[in-house]
Amino acid sequence: MLTVEDFRHLIDSTCLLEGPGGSFEAVLTECRETGPGSFTLLFTAAADAPAHQGSYLIEAAGLPAEPVFLVPVHVEAAVPGVRYQAVFNRLPG
Numbered sequence: 001m002l003t004v005e006d007f008r009h010l011i012d013s014t015c016l017l018e019g020p021g022g023s024f025e026a027v028l029t030e031c032r033e034t035g036p037g038s039f040t041l042l043f044t045a046a047a048d049a050p051a052h053q054g055s056y057l058i059e060a061a062g063l064p065a066e067p068v069f070l071v072p073v074h075v076e077a078a079v080p081g082v083r084y085q086a087v088f089n090r091l092p093g
Helices: 004-008
Strands: 014-019 022-035 038-045 054-059 066-073 082-088
Touching: 004 022, 004 038, 014 038, 022 082, 038 066
Parallel strands: none
Antiparallel strands: 014 022, 014 054, 022 038, 038 082, 054 066, 066 082
16 A cells, blocks of 8 residues: 655656556656545656546656556646646545
8 A cells, every 4th residue: 555655755756657648757746645644646747748537557766566546637837747646545444
């Protein structure tokens, strides 16, 4: 099970994403804890990256390749590229 700690050290690192539309590189630009066991990730890829939501295999240094559901999101018009968000929610129980 992935945790926020798995990704914190990867902020500003380039990851390989493989999913709908092919493979491409993206930079992990944000890793934010949103509650106990819950967190979000924000990746930024080049403007020509596919803007498709779906399961992407994420390959990053120090992590095994893991499938994660990513959604393209609009964050800030001044930042070029396609931005993708992943949300991880851990419900108590």
